[in-house]
Structures are given as C-alpha cells and as structure tokens.
Amino acid sequence: MPPDICHFTVPQKTTAAEVFAQLESLGKVRTEAAGNLLRTYFDTFDWRLWHHGSLLVEERSPNRNDVCWRYLADGRIIGQLPGAVPRFREGFPDSPLGHGIGPIIDIRALLPVAVTQVARHRGKLLNRDDKIVLRIVIEEAIAGEDAETIRFPVPLRIRLEPLKGYSKPFRKAQSLLEEILALPAAASELETVLEAIGQKAAGYSSRLNLKLGSAMTAGAAVRIIFGRLLETMERNCDGARADIDPEFLHDFRVAVRRTRSLFSQTKGVLPEEAVQRFRPEFKWLGEITGPTRDFDVYLLTFPAYRACLDEAMRPDLEPLLDFLAERQRTAHKKLARQLGSLRCQLLFREWREFLEAPPAKWTWPLKADLPIGGIASRRIWKACRLTWQEGMLVTPCSPPETFHEMRILCKKLRYLLEFFQTLYPPKEIRELIKILKELQDNLGAHQDLTVQIRALQLFAAEMQQERKMPPGAAFIAMGALIDHLKQRRLALGAAFPPLFDRFAEKESRRLCKSLFADKNRPEEVE
Amino acid sequence: MTIVATYNIKGGVGKTATAVNLAWLAAGEKMPTLIWDLDPQGATTFYLRVKPKVQGGGKGLIGGKRNLAELIKETDFEHLDLLPADFSYRHLDLLLDDEKKPSRRLRKLLKPLSERYRWIFLDCPPSISLVSEAVFQAADVLLVPLIPTTLSLRTLEQLTRFRSEQKLDGLNILPFFSMVDRRKKLHREILTELPRQYPDLLRAEIPFASDIEKMGIHRAPLGVYSPGSRALEAYRALWREVRSGLGPERRQEP
Numbered sequence: 034m035p036p037d038i039c040h041f042t043v044p045q046k047t048t049a050a051e052v053f054a055q056l057e058s059l060g061k062v063r064t065e066a067a068g069n070l071l072r073t074y075f076d077t078f079d080w081r082l083w084h085h086g087s088l089l090v091e092e093r094s095p096n097r098n099d100v101c102w103r104y105l106a107d108g109r110i111i112g113q114l115p116g117a118v119p120r121f122r123e124g125f126p127d128s129p130l131g132h133g134i135g136p137i138i139d140i141r142a143l144l145p146v147a148v149t150q151v152a153r154h155r156g157k158l159l160n161r162d163d164k165i166v167l168r169i170v171i172e173e174a175i176a177g178e179d180a181e182t183i184r185f186p187v188p189l190r191i192r193l194e195p196l197k198g199y200s201k202p203f204r205k206a207q208s209l210l211e212e213i214l215a216l217p218a219a220a221s222e223l224e225t226v227l228e229a230i231g232q233k234a235a236g237y238s239s240r241l242n243l244k245l246g247s248a249m250t251a252g253a254a255v256r257i258i259f260g261r262l263l264e265t266m267e268r269n270c271d272g273a274r275a276d277i278d279p280e281f282l283h284d285f286r287v288a289v290r291r292t293r294s295l296f297s298q299t300k301g302v303l304p305e306e307a308v309q310r311f312r313p314e315f316k317w318l319g320e321i322t323g324p325t326r327d328f329d330v331y332l333l334t335f336p337a338y339r340a341c342l343d344e345a346m347r348p349d350l351e352p353l354l355d356f357l358a359e360r361q362r363t364a365h366k367k368l369a370r371q372l373g374s375l376r377c378q379l380l381f382r383e384w385r386e387f388l389e390a391p392p393a394k395w396t397w398p399l400k401a402d403l404p405i406g407g408i409a410s411r412r413i414w415k416a417c418r419l420t421w422q423e424g425m426l427v428t429p430c431s432p433p434e435t436f437h438e439m440r441i442l443c444k445k446l447r448y449l450l451e452f453f454q455t456l457y458p459p460k461e462i463r464e465l466i467k468i469l470k471e472l473q474d475n476l477g478a479h480q481d482l483t484v485q486i487r488a489l490q491l492f493a494a495e496m497q498q499e500r501k502m503p504p505g506a507a508f509i510a511m512g513a514l515i516d517h518l519k520q521r522r523l524a525l526g527a528a529f530p531p532l533f534d535r536f537a538e539k540e541s542r543r544l545c546k547s548l549f550a551d552k553n554r555p556e557e558v559e
Numbered sequence: 560m561t562i563v564a565t566y567n568i569k570g571g572v573g574k575t576a577t578a579v580n581l582a583w584l585a586a587g588e589k590m591p592t593l594i595w596d597l598d599p600q601g602a603t604t605f606y607l608r609v610k611p612k613v614q615g616g617g618k619g620l621i622g623g624k625r626n627l628a629e630l631i632k633e634t635d636f637e638h639l640d641l642l643p644a645d646f647s648y649r650h651l652d653l654l655l656d657d658e659k660k661p662s663r664r665l666r667k668l669l670k671p672l673s674e675r676y677r678w679i680f681l682d683c684p685p686s687i688s689l690v691s692e693a694v695f696q697a698a699d700v701l702l703v704p705l706i707p708t709t710l711s712l713r714t715l716e717q718l719t720r721f722r723s724e725q726k727l728d729g730l731n732i733l734p735f736f737s738m739v740d741r742r743k744k745l746h747r748e749i750l751t752e753l754p755r756q757y758p759d760l761l762r763a764e765i766p767f768a769s770d771i772e773k774m775g776i777h778r779a780p781l782g783v784y785s786p787g788s789r790a791l792e793a794y795r796a797l798w799r800e801v802r803s804g805l806g807p808e809r810r811q812e813p
C-alpha cells in the first residue's frame with residue numbers, strides 16, 4: 034500500500050524557502066513561484082460539516098474562484114467546483130459536490146467561519162534521473178474571522194504527497210522534517226486556523242450537553258439547566274432576527290419551550306419572586322416567535338405539498354407559495370422588532386443575573402437544597418405513568434385534540450429525560466429516548482398535519498378575500514392538497530398504537546420502574 | 560477499462576513512441592491510465608525516467624506472487640502510472656509457459672486493475688511468440704504502426720489471418736501509418752493504395768519527425784517539450800480516433 038499524504042506544522046517562525054532548503058539534503062528540489070489565494074472556510078452555525086468530518090472552502094486567486102470540499106483529517110478532496118459557496122444547498126449546481134453536501138447541511142445556511150490569506154509554495158523532490166519522487170506543498174498563512182480582520186499568523190503547514198512506488202523518499206522526508214523543525218500536524222487545517230484567531234470548532238450545538246450529579250442540590254441543578262438554555266437562546270437570537278435560516282428560530286424556540294417546561298417541572302424549587310418575574314416573560318417569548326415559525330414550517334413543507342399533487346395541478350399551487358412567503362416576511366419583520374426590544378434584552382440580562390447571583394441574594398425555598406436525583410426521578414416517573422395512562426385511551430379514530438394532548442405529555446417526558454439523563458445509566462436512557470422519539474415523531478407529524486389542514490382552509494378563505502387567488506384552479510389545488518393531508522393523518526393515526534405499545538410494553542415499564550421508581554433510585558443512594 | 564496494445568512483429572516502427580504519447584494524452588484528459596512496458600529493453604520506462612526494475616522480477620509477477628498494483632510507479636504526470644520493464648522480461652515466454660493457460664495469463668493479471676484505470680497501454684517487444692499471443696488475448700485493441708512499405712500489407716494480412724485462426728473475434732485491429740515521409744515516392748504511393756485494400760486503416764498518420772526522435776534526449780513524452788509541434792497534432796488525431804473508436808460514444812451506437 035502506498036503511504037498516505039501527511040501534514041506537518043512548524044511552530045517556530047520559519048519560511049517555506051527554509052523548509053525547501055532543508056529538504057535539499059535528500060535531492061534536488063524544484064520549486065515553483067508561490068501562488069497567493071484567499072481562502073474562506075464555511076460551515077453551518079451548528080457545524081454540520083465539521084461533525085461530518087469535512088471542510089468546505091472557497092479559494093480565490095487572481096484568476097480563479099473555486100469551491101472545494103475536503104476531508105478534515107487528511108485534506109483529500111471530496112469534490113470541487115468553479116465559483117463561489119452559495120448560502121443554501123439549492124444554490125449549488127447539479128453536481129456530485131452539491132448532491133453530497135445537500136443532505137448534510139439540509140436547510141441550514143453556510144456561513145463563513147474563518148478567512149486566511151495564503152501563500153502556497155509547491156516543490157518537487159527529484160531523484161538522479163530528474164524524476165519526481167515526492168511532492169511538497171507548503172502554505173504560509175495569516176488568518177482572521179473575516180477579510181477585514183486578517184492578521185493572525187497561522188503556523189506553517191507542510192504537506193507531503195507521496196507518489197505511488199516511491200515510499201522511500203517520502204519516509205526520508207518525513208523523518209527529516211520530524212528531526213529538524215516540524216511536528217506531525219496534531220490538528221486539522223481548520224483547527225489550526227481557528228486556534229490562530231482564538232476560536233474553536235463546534236462551538237455551538239443545539240444539544241443540552243449537561244453534566245449533573247444526583248447529589249447536586251436541585252437549586253444548583255436547575256440553574257445549570259436554565260443557564261444552558263439561556264445560552265442557546267442568546268446564541269440564536271441574532272440569527273433568528275436576521276432570518277439567516279429557519280433553524281436559528283427553531284433552536285431558539287426549543288430553548289424557550291424547554292425553559293417553560295422546566296419551570297413547571299420544578300415547582301417550589303425556585304424563589305417565588307423569580308418565578309413571578311420571569312415565567313410570564315418566557316411565555317411571551319413563546320408567543321411572539323410562534324407565527325414566524327409556523328410560516329417557516331409551511332414554506333419548508335411547500336415542496337412536499339407540491340409533490341402531493343398531480344403533475345398537472347402543481348403550478349396551480351404557486352399563489353399559495355407567494356401568499357406564504359409574504360406572510361412569513363410580515364411576521365418576521367414584527368418578530369425581529371420584538372427580539373430586539375428592550376423587553377427582550379432586559380429579560381435575558383436579568384435572567385442571567387438571577388441565575389449567576391449567589392443563592393443568598395434571593396430567598397430560595399427549602400426544596401432547592403434537596404438533592405436533584407430524587408426530584409428528577411419522581412417527576413420522570415410521574416410523567417411516565419401519565420403517558421401510559423393517557424396513551425391507552427388513544428385510538429386511530431380519536432379526535433385530533435387527543436393526539437395533541439398525547440403529544441404534549443410525551444414532549445414533557447422527553448424534556449425531563451434530556452435534562453436529567455446524566456443522572457442515569459446512559460445506555461438505558463438512550464434506549465428509552467429512542468423509543469419515545471419514534472412515538473413523538475408520529476405524534477408530531479400528526480399534529481403538524483392538523484395545524485396545516487386548519488391553516489390551509491383559513492388561507493384559502495383569506496386568499497379569496499384578498500383576491501390573491503385566481504378563482505377555480507388554486508382553490509381546487511388547495512382542496513386536493515387538504516384531502517391528501519387528511520389521508521396522511523389517518524395513516525399516522527393508524528400507526529400510533531403499535532408505536533405506543535412499544536413504549537408501554539412490560540419490558541419498557543420495568544425499565545422505567547427500575548430507573549425512576551425503585552429503591553435504588555438516586556435519592557436513596559445518597 | 561480498455562486495454563490497448565501497440566504491436567508490430569517488426570522492430571523500430573514507432574510502437575513505443577505511440578504508446579507513450581497516447582497514454583500521456585489520455586492521462587491529460589484526466590482519465591486514469593497505466594502503461595505496462597513489456598519490452599525488456601525498457602524504452603517506455605526510460606522515457607518516463609523510471610528505473611527498469613520490478614521487485615521479484617518477471618517471475619514473481621507472472622507467477623502471481625507479486626501483486627501488480629504494488630509494482631506500479633507513479634509518473635511525473637497526473638493520472639499516468641507505469642508498470643516498469645525488467646530485464647528478466649526477456650524470458651517472459653518461458654515464464655508464461657510455466658503457467659496453466661499461458662495465453663490468458665496477462666488478461667487475468669490485469670483484471671484486478673480494471674476498476675482503477677480507464678486505459679491500459681501494453682507496449683510490446685517486436686516478435687511473434689507466446690508473449691504476443693498473451694497480449695492478443697488480453698487486449699481489446701491492437702494498435703499497429705505501419706511504415707509505408709510494400710511489406711506493410713503483408714503484415715496486416717498475417718495479423719488478420721492470425722486473428723481468425725486464434726478465434727480472437729473480440730480483438731479490434733487498428734493499423735495506422737507511422738514514420739511517414741511524404742517526400743518519398745513509395746510512401747506516397749502506398750498511402751493512397753493501401754487504404755483502398757484495407758478500409759479499416761485509421762486516418763491519422765504519424766509523420767517522420769525529428770521532434771519524436773528527441774524523446775530519448777528529453778526523456779519525456781513529446782507534448783512536454785514540444786507542445787505546439789505538428790507531430791504532437793498527429794498523435795492527437797490518432798488518439799481521437801482510438802478513443803472514439805472504443806470510447807463510450809461509439810459503443811452506444813446500435
């Protein structure tokens with residue numbers, strides 16, 4: 034097997050010419066004039082490409098502009114295109130690169146994460162026959178968060194590219210570099226660049242990633258969870274205001290809902306004054322973000338709507354798309370204003386002050402000093418039982434409201450499990466969440482359809498009132514769509530009982546009981 | 560994968576020059592290409608600046624002890640790889656004869672490379688032997704350089720007869736004129752006469768050119784040191800014919 038490409042970094046201040054000079058001891062080195070380029074690294078806000086193990090860059094040199102998708106680990110190219118990085122997956126041309134990246138970034142926008150100005154030096158090591166036996170690429174770079182802030186030096190990066198059948202010179206160059214000045218690159222190119230500008234990869238995740246211990250007091254634990262949720266809201270606020278992509282608002286809303294849920298699940302743990310001050314404000318945040326989110330969802334689902342209809346009828350649905358887009362714009366404009374309001378700023382500031390204040394500053398109830406383990410187990414166990422009880426009453430023909438209530442119960446339980454999962458054995462909790470998730474997906478889809486059916490009926494009426502709808506065709510198309518959605522809802526209803534049974538079967542009950550209700554639950558372990 | 564062998568029973572007709580330049584052109588179109596230098600003299604290997612040595616020699620290779628892929632050398636040109644010559648190839652006949660189905664041996668050895676290379680060129684030594692039989696079995700195309708002499712017709716007839724005797728129906732024999740000197744009356748005559756008798760002749764002809772002779776001095780394919788030459792144009796025309804004659808374009812036709 035031929036050896037793989039390898040990378041070195043030079044921590045000290047060294048130039049490419051100096052490195053090439055060192056390599057001369059292995060043979061003649063032929064170098065080319067350096068090429069200059071501006072390289073911009075892209076990823077989604079939640080680092081989806083990074084988590085996928087790849088890296089997307091746009092490289093601009095005086096005479097060309099390329100998009101290059103590479104593996105993080107060894108820099109091998111996955112795909113390449115001329116042009117610039119588009120904001121969304123739809124902006125990529127029909128190409129292997131576009132098809133590969135699309136499902137990874139999904140609906141998220143590609144944002145620049147760092148920029149480097151690079152002088153790229155290429156060299157070739159020749160043998161006595163003047164045959165190339167090794168290729169060397171050395172990059173000298175300075176980095177910044179954007180083109181204006183480029184000034185931070187990046188360690189020199191050396192790349193050795195072996196040629197098939199010439200592993201010996203490659204190995205020699207490898208050990209020479211190790212000996213003299215370079216270190217095998219411990220971090221990927223992107224990590225090195227981010228470090229140079231004082232950033233870190235994967236600095237945002239919508240996951241909770243909490244680490245709680247069961248002996249921790251309830252007061253301390255909820256402050257940690259609330260704090261993490263506040264951070265998520267703050268991180269997503271600007272993106273939601275600017276409407277960069279719909280996920281900012283989505284993550285923001287999830288954090289709001291989780292916050293509200295935690296308020297209700299930890300009654301008596303927080304100081305009453307604080308509850309009075311803050312709880313209504315999060316309800317308000319939930320309300321003001323609702324309309325935009327709804328229209329985001331309709332717009333995201335629109336391609337699926339179109340696909341439901343016969344080919345011939347599809348163009349008739351276009352007036353609906355225009356209508357939705359306009360409504361979304363109006364709703365978002367209002368939302369942007371509200372998220373930027375003093376009320377919102379004050380809420381975040383004071384809420385943070387409260388969470389970070391020394392406990393003595395507020396009168397915390399006694400319950401706040403109990404270990405969190407017991408409280409968590411009791412709440413979860415109660416939520417489990419409620420879910421089992423109510424779920425048994427749901428049949429495929431139950432009214433939509435019943436499905437809706439069921440969905441809320443499951444969501445509450447899910448949030449609890451996620452808040453407190455580090456208090457329990459990870460494998461079991463993961464298994465439980467998995468079963469619950471399938472159930473939730475079904476209920477979520479069911480509820481979405483209910484909301485959409487209702488909304489579409491309403492929109493049809495409004496569109497007619499506003500004379501936005503050419504009578505006839507669009508009305509018929511929307512009618513057909515509504516019928517189709519009702520059919521789908523029926524199918525989802527029929528799929529519910531077996532999914533519920535999985536969650537309610539003996540095995541799962543026994544698991545829940547042992548985790549949350551038995552003698553050895555965390556409270557008693559103490 | 561398409562296997563193209565440059566072959567003529569006669570020596571010094573331009574087999575090696577053709578194999579190297581066409582392979583270089585193929586690689587230039589970003590198609591992964593391999594040349595196997597089967598000639599113990601190693602002219603191809605020399606042109607590409609690689610040492611004429613194969614670890615384990617012809618024996619290890621033909622006997623299957625060595626994996627072909629491990630012996631491949633990357634040339635200075637992107638997408639162009641070489642399986643070098645080895646002095647022991649002068650006994651290739653004997654080595655093949657030791658195998659079970661000697662004439663099918665090369666085909667079998669090349670099979671695992673089919674995923675990796677779009678084109679494989681076999682540069683053959685001049686002769687008719689067990690080696691050439693194995694080459695005929697392995698190749699999809701036999702590219703035959705002909706110097707325009709009265710003998711060239713005979714060469715062609717021999718080859719066609721051989722193909723039907725050996726039942727090599729799948730083998731596409733593509734002859735073309737090589738080292739053409741239009742100042743010579745005989746060349747001109749044959750150039751007009753032979754295509755009438757033998758319509759399968761390719762249109763492209765490679766002129767006798769000092770540029771081509773200099774490959775040995777530069778140790779490089781013609782295009783590297785003489786990119787604008789008429790001779791390179793001629794190889795391009797030849798390559799277009801070879802490529803389209805076998806390429807997906809033609810294959811898709813009914």
Ligand SMILES: Nc1ncnc2c1ncn2[C@@H]1O[C@H](COP(=O)(O)OP(=O)(O)OP(=O)(O)O)[C@@H](O)[C@H]1O
Pocket residue numbers: 569570571572573574575576577598602683684685737738739765766767768769771772773774775
């Ligand atoms: N079209 C041409 N014009 C001038 N010289 C040529 C031409 N083609 C090949 N030559 C030269 O003629 C000699 C023989 O060519 P080449 O090695 O390509 O032929 P060959 O058929 O492979 O020979 P061999 O049978 O020895 O392997 C070489 O020195 C080569 O440089």
Ligand SMILES: [Mg+2]
Pocket residue numbers: 574575576598602682683684
């Ligand atoms: Mg030859």
